[in-house]
Amino acid sequence: MSFRPDTKGYRALILGGVASLACVTSGWAATTLPPGQAARAPDVFMPQPMPDRPTAFRSAAGVPGQAFWQNRADYSIDATIHPDTKSLSGQETITYTNNSPDGLDVIWLNLEQNEYKPDSRAQFASDRFSAPRTNGVQIQKVVVEYGGSKRELTPIISDTRMQLRLPTTLRGKGGKMRIHVTWQYVIPGPWGGRTSVTPSKNGDIYEIAQWYPRMAVYDDIRGWDTAPYLAQEFYLEYGNIDYRVTVPWNYTVAGSGTLLNPDTVLTATERKRLSQAAHSDTRVLIRTAQDVTDPASHRHDHGDMTWHFRMENTRDVAFAASPAFIWDAARMNLPATRGVTKGPHLAMSVYPVEGVGPDGWDRSTEYVKHAIEYFSEQWYPYPWQNAINLGGHGAGMEYPGIVFDGMKDHGPQLFWITTHELGHGWFPMIVGSNERRNAFMDEGFNTFIDAYASDHFNHGEFAPKKDNEFAPQTGVPADDIVPLLRDKDAPPLMVPSDLVQERYRHPVTYFKGAYGLKLLREQIVGPERFDRAFRHYIDVWAYHHPTPSDFFRFMSSETGEDLSWFWRGWYFENRAPDYACTGIHATADGYQVTVQNKGSLPIPVTMLLTYADGTTTRQVIPTEAWYQHTAIDLPVRTRGVLRTVTLDPDHAIPDIDRHDNSLRAP
Incomplete structure (x- = not known):
């Protein structure tokens, strides 16, 4: 989800930046180790105890155990909106x-x-x-x-x-x-957060959730x-939800799941347009701006109508209803695989005339289509028939199959908020983690995947992902997160959700939660191993309830790495890397470069060697280099006159003190 500024909240911080952090007294102890002792400190590399022990229900490999069980809740609901x-x-x-x-x-x-x-x-x-x-x-x-x-x-x-x-x-x-x-x-009223009624030019918009x-x-x-x-959102059982919504005759209802009675509530024209949309990769208008003000565009002209929806294997449903809705749709091209509801699969947008415009909601369905198709291809197939973006008050809130965004959102912000909220279809709608207690498994995981979606869309049209309310400090994630890692009052990721102060919720839960996975993927285990493991994690825990312990154990087991030092430093505490190049000495056959580890989070670091003729070489110093030492001497065979040595030249890791990362050869 994302909170809007006019509600004293914030939009989701993104992988590209963190707002300036104001210090508050929250009582979290700093975890900086004394310089020169960081890599040798036993607690850096000792096994990290997990909050939950392996049992017959959850194994040491982070997968459901032989005796795993989960309760189930199926619903049949009849609801009525009373506009009066x-x-x-x-x-x-x-x-x-x-x-x-x-x-x-x-x-x-x-x-x-x-x-x-x-x-x-x-x-x-x-x-x-x-x-x-x-x-x-x-x-x-x-x-x-x-x-x-x-x-x-x-x-x-x-x-x-x-x-x-x-x-x-x-x-x-x-x-x-x-x-x-x-x-x-x-x-x-208009800011109900999750259930609200908001006025628009052509009538009230009801956004009904947690209802x-x-x-x-x-x-x-x-x-x-x-x-x-x-x-702090939800933790719910899975099941099938069959629900009916009764509204006045001139209302259009958009809801989670599949509409079961289109012949009863839609006109022949609307049904024909939906059929066209099912075969179109560009949007088809189901209800136009002209339809909104034309009583003849509805199935009936008096009384009430009941819209009937059903969604299977879901933890929740939500819907929106209004006489003001424009409605467009296009097909989604999803893989034909197990667990995916039979087609047609439609990306939909529903919004009032306030959202119309080439820079606004005219492009919403394009964004919906891309998000669902990209996440399905990259991580796990989207299981449901429809995905809906609703333009209303603008709570920036996600539910299975439908998300609530702002009717006046436009430009990059509409793309980013749409992609982020739809990404929640995977975390926590498919992988049902406990958002009320471990928000980083919801917002952090989702921010991680939606940042890559921004890179992927339309050759990077809206990349890198940014935040309109809070401009990035540098645009480089590794540098932007340094103020948070230096902040002695910042809570660790494992602090329960309700105990994280609002000013830290986005920097910690969203940004640090996402950036930790980016570090794991790009710097520690590599995309090939990470991507396979992360996809398998989603598959194993789809429609189940993993804990942080399950995730940590699973990723360590699947990637083949003992990641205790990373789980402890990044999730349980607020540790950070800090490397220094402290010496360059000529030898008989080249040079000897001295690198010191002054930090407490030994992420692999790249060393760039630049020669007098302008050529360069690179060498990665792995985490294991610091098992026994706080400083190492690396031999460099002669290939010319060495000019400079630079650690982490691409700012790929959050080194908290870069003044000593580069050294010129004598």
């Missing part, structure tokens, strides 16, 4: 499958709309005192159905969680229970994971 009161009501049936070995005597659900209650924990914990206020979600009725009987329960609601105390224990290893919930809530009571996760790590919702 700007509210949403609904009823749902959850079919919950307990695949754990444990019997469950309570069930927990998430009620994120309670975030907007005046006394919610989020209002205090996340500095959201200016956020909208509502009465939260009103639970009208809860009935559980198990073992052939139904029983109405009185829920126990605590902030954004709802506990159901079951009359009969739900057995483990496949026990199923149906939970029926009836609810309603008032939709927050229905959703099952909390019960897993092998914590049992029930009931962290309250403090705006």
Whole structure:
């Protein structure tokens, strides 16, 4: 996701730069080692203990174990938008499958709309005192159905969680229970964050997300994971979600998944245009700007209509509805492989007239198509039929199959925000990490893949990825992150998400989280080994819930490297490399170059030798050079008169002190 500046948040920082960092007192201890002792310090190369031990459920290789299990939640939902009161009501049936070995005597659900209650924990914990206020979600009725009987329960609601105390224990290893919930809530205003209603020239735009009571996760790590919702996104079970949305006749609905009743809600013209889009690599307008103001462009001219969607193997759904929507689409060319919903596959954009323009939303579907096709080819096939970019308030927020961006976004920013939010389809929609606790596995991983997507699009039209609100300091990631590595108050990546102060959330969670993978790929193990391992990680953990321990173990095992020193230095602490060229001496057959390791993160470093005739040679000094030494003497055979030696000439690693990286030969 990305927060917008007008909400006291920030757009996602990117691989190309970090904002200037203001120091705050947060209590994180500095981890700088004394000069001259860095590489010899035992804790640099000792094994890094992981937070979670290997078990029968999760192996030492970072893959699901022989006894791995995961619970499941399938939903059937009927919801109605009430424009007169700007509210949403609904009823749902959850079919919950307990695949754990444990019997469950309570069930927990998430009620994120309670975030907007005046006394919610989020209002205090996340500095959201200016956020909208509502009465939260009103639970009208809860009935559980198990073992052939139904029983109405009185829920126990605590902030954004709802506990159901079951009359009969739900057995483990496949026990199923149906939970029926009836609810309603008032939709927050233009900045609802995740659910909002925003005025536009031709009518209100409803962006509806985190809108229905959703099952909390019960897993092998914590049992029930009931962290309250403090705006740090989600952790949800997978399943199939069948949902119906009832809206006034002149509304268009765009939602996660596949529209199951186009014949009922779309005109013959709209259906024909969709068919054309399914065979076109350029956008086809399904609803035009003229259609928006023409009542005859709708299937009916009075009453309500119900739009029916279904999405399989997903952890969530969201939708948007408005009378103001222009709608265009083009085909996505996806691989025919296992797990991919049968076509046609459509990239779609839905937006009001405020977004129209050759530098604006006219290009949105082009960006959607590229992002989904590129990520599918590079990492893992996109599994669902449609991908939608919605132009509304502009929360910069992702959900399976649909993302919410700003109707007035344009130029490079529209490309970057579209690509970033759609990248979340892989992290955490396919690889379902716990965003509420380990945000770097969500925002960091996604920022990593979407930065490469910027390089790839249209011969680098919008590369490198930048941020409009915060100009890069140098445009070089290795240099831009140095202020963060020097900041003694900056929290490590492994600090729980809710404990990271807002001013550090993007520099640490997004940028450092992404740049760590870039270092791993380009400097430590190389693209060939990294790419294969990362693809395999996605494949192994698709639709499951990996932890940081799983990821660290998996990448070490798959790349064939003991990466303990990197996990410790980059993720558990804030260590940094610092190399120096301290001597050049002539020898009988050439030169001897002395290189010192003064840092605490021994990333491989390139040494550039420049000769008097202008020729150069390069040599990579590997991490293992510092197992036994803090300084090494490297022989250089004569091939001419040596002029200079430069360490890390391309600024490929974040050396925190470059004044001693270059030395001229005597």
